[in-house]
Amino acid sequence: MQAEIISIGYELLSGHENTNASWLANQLSANGINVRRICTVGDDKNDIISSLNSAFEYSEIVITTGGLGPTADDVTKKVLCKYFDCNLVFCKSAYDNIEKLFKARGLNVTHINKKQAEIPEKARAIPNISGTAPGLWFDIDGKVLLVMPGVPSEMKMMFESFILPELKLKFKIPKIISRTVLTQGIGESYLSEVISDWEKKIPPQIKLAYLPSPCIVKLRLTVIENDGESFEHIIENLIFELNEIIGEYIYGHDNQKMEEIIGSLLSEKNLTVSFAESCTGGYLSHLLTSNPGSSEYYKGSLIAYANDIKIKELHINSQLIEEFGAVSEEVAIEMASKIKDKFKTDFAVAVTGIAGPDGGTAKKPVGTVWIAVAGKNNVSAQKFLFGENRILNITKASITALNLLRKEIIKYYYEK
């Protein structure tokens, strides 16, 4: 079963992010519908029609979003009448919905909104609970065209409540098995060398994808489940073998987030954590607190950006900074120990480094970062050399720090 998404709107061609398409692609592929292509075109008759033609060449399901608004620059309905050689007709149920929405705000339906109840006669209306533009469902020789508004909240509700359930009924959608292994601390190319023998064992039906983002590489295995053959066990075995090869780099699976994993590890044992940040400037704390419920285990941080804050607020010995520099093993360790004592937490992490673009020296170039983790009875630090890009350095240092924390928690509270 194959689908194609067509996003319609000039604003998407001048820099507006297309969050609708990625949301839909995720929904479709998670439900076993393969997305072949996503196409973004302007509100232009010819471009919309040529996209529709090319989409139906390969795909049974074509979904469009956008261009259903009441203003003159929205042309999708007009173009569809042309495409299907039919006229607009008044749709009572769509009108009733528009009237209901206006009444709820104490307003009468305006002329321009009344026109939104007109739909191409070869379509049926799909209800739009939160907006005035109905969706459109076209059946064409066993294929379907689904037309939705571009407002994300309206589109999502329409898709989840009406379109997806009906698609599942109409088409026999195969079951998709997908497992993802999350790795941190190993680059994509080195990883691919290390697991190249393992990769050769993957049966051709199972697809492997490398999904890299700063400091993290996700390995995804996907297969379409057919009658008779079961791949679930084969995938489990592959993941087991992968763990033997690169276990030290694996921090989680599937949709898990690093901060979620750490959150669960901490809250399960009633543990707490605090951070002393320098070069990461709050990003490390932000990552952990982006997880809902983080107040259960995260107590707070001191962002000691200036040296005098390190000295006066974090009580780092100023001689230590003078002798070894603020970016040093000694200072990192001291920062982690001090914040752990001060904030009375079970764990603490400290990060001090040179994010750049300035501040680097021959001995300590931009990208040099020391990360210290203070645990049950110990504290230790590691040095990293990231790159020259400030934002990437901040991101990589924070993710690496979280993973070191994760390993430390496991070492002392989960491994016997």
Add this chain to the structure above:
Amino acid sequence: MQAEIISIGYELLSGHENTNASWLANQLSANGINVRRICTVGDDKNDIISSLNSAFEYSEIVITTGGLGPTADDVTKKVLCKYFDCNLVFCKSAYDNIEKLFKARGLNVTHINKKQAEIPEKARAIPNISGTAPGLWFDIDGKVLLVMPGVPSEMKMMFESFILPELKLKFKIPKIISRTVLTQGIGESYLSEVISDWEKKIPPQIKLAYLPSPCIVKLRLTVIENDGESFEHIIENLIFELNEIIGEYIYGHDNQKMEEIIGSLLSEKNLTVSFAESCTGGYLSHLLTSNPGSSEYYKGSLIAYANDIKIKELHINSQLIEEFGAVSEEVAIEMASKIKDKFKTDFAVAVTGIAGPDGGTAKKPVGTVWIAVAGKNNVSAQKFLFGENRILNITKASITALNLLRKEIIKYYYEK
């Protein structure tokens, strides 16, 4: 001049957000190159080739991103050899760059990375300063195909440093005048109502685009400059008039970032700032410190997530929290005053709120945030009600806090 963007990668068809395409579309359209279509396809030979064919039917410039990695699932180079009927050849300059990147990390070039220096013989390599995959430039009968890696930082640097300047030279790209007005604190639909009369005065040659992101709406005016006619003055006038109508919401222009603006305001007058964060959990500090050189004016923050950290470390009166709650005007004001004194800065900002999803009450629902700014001789707080989404609440609270800080600095140090 028309361009088409082809994003390559199966991950984009299963829900990964395509930020490259929107960034490129923004760059192209801001530089007078009309984007006709954005197409996302998988790492599949046939789909890539049919996209290339269809793109070159209409557009002189075709840009692809993705599929240049060293692993087996990246097929773009192989497909291009097929498309142009040529072989891969070793490219010395690309190899030198790979070697340089490896040496900087004290590593030897691996076999798989050496292969990244091979490029189709009909292309020339475009330098990649921060990554191992070179870009590719193909000239085809007056049209061009530009092939870039999918890693956003590498792609952006390659486009800005090498591709855009050469495109401008090669094609007679008409001069585009583009001015953007940056607003904060006013929603898109309300904004469009407030400026509807102003909008009617815009001559038809000048295009207005609304570019909304959380808590910020950018208004972009663009016009293609023709010989004889000059629009520069008309646009300046329009911006002047806009300032009369919505001046209180305008925080900057064009490519300025809020954190850059604040950085300049502070460093010009030798001023410093510190933050006391609760619900924003470090994101406010992160925004300011993402600006290079922020150590000049930013001294540090205390992230007082737990109430006992607010009491013991920030010295907030525990009775104040008991009486008014941690999310209150009183506590916000006290947090800002205390951090300003403690960190000895000229300004301080405090944020306390309920980011959600839990913790809301009937009186203080999720999304309630108090932001206090302590300035020269005064401190005051404002209440905001954002929404139900945790990440959006953190983002909106942080951006709003920065803008309040900006206003306070201007009020006391820049306005007479």
